[in-house]
Structures are given as structure tokens and as C-alpha cells.
Amino acid sequence: MFYIPKVAVLHGKSVGFASQNSRFRNAKSKLSFFLGIIFTM
Secondary structure, rough: OHHHHHHHHHHHHHHHHHHHHHHHHHHHHHHHHHHHHHOOO
């Protein structure tokens, strides 16, 4: 019985980490995109 919530917590952590990672990657690509626009103007 104790094993199931533990797995759920680990799964939730990995999902949260993945979404945070993708959000960080999106922010980085957007930042480089804006910098490219600024430098080409």
C-alpha cells in the first residue's frame, strides 16, 4: 500500500521537472530570437 503513493510522488516530480525544463528551453529560444531581432534592426 505504501509503494503506490511513493511512485505517484516520483512521477509527479518527474513531470513537474520536465515541464519546467521545456519552459526554460522555450524562454531561452525566445530570448535568442528577441536578441536576433534587436541586433538586425
